[in-house]
Amino acid sequence: MTEQPAPPEPTPEQAALFARVRRMMLIAGLTTALAVAAVLIAIGYRLFRGSESTVSTDTTAMLPRGARILSTAVAGDRLVVTLDIGGVTEIRTFDARTLKPAGRLRFANEP
Structure with missing residues (x-):
């Protein structure tokens, strides 16, 4: 080699x-x-x-007498609850972390 x-x-x-x-x-x-x-x-x-x-919290949200919850949903950091209050539809939003009310939207029919 x-x-x-x-x-x-x-x-x-x-x-x-x-x-x-x-x-x-x-x-x-x-x-x-x-x-x-x-x-x-x-x-x-x-x-x-x-x-x-x-976050775990125990909260009771008071609804008007005769109100019915139609639906619930989560949108971003908000909890959205749709209510039927005596034939009038209302949407309430809550902060998802603290469950404090964040807003209210009412719908009414025109006469």
Whole structure:
């Protein structure tokens, strides 16, 4: 078997180029690691913060005598309740986190 000759030593220009490429690769690797860490931190923050947003409250909302609940829905951060109060339709909205009244919309028929 014949031995292959050893590769020649790099010239000073080549050595400077190799050093520059290594430095650029180190910077790119650190930047990538920092970006991945930032994404993982953001995901973890959202997961742990999302579990704290559940609120358990016991609230009794008083309705007028004879009122009927027709439907309920959630729209964004609001709880929407549609009522029938003596033949008149009314929509009441509540804050979903605190269950405090946020608004009231009444519908009436024109005479």
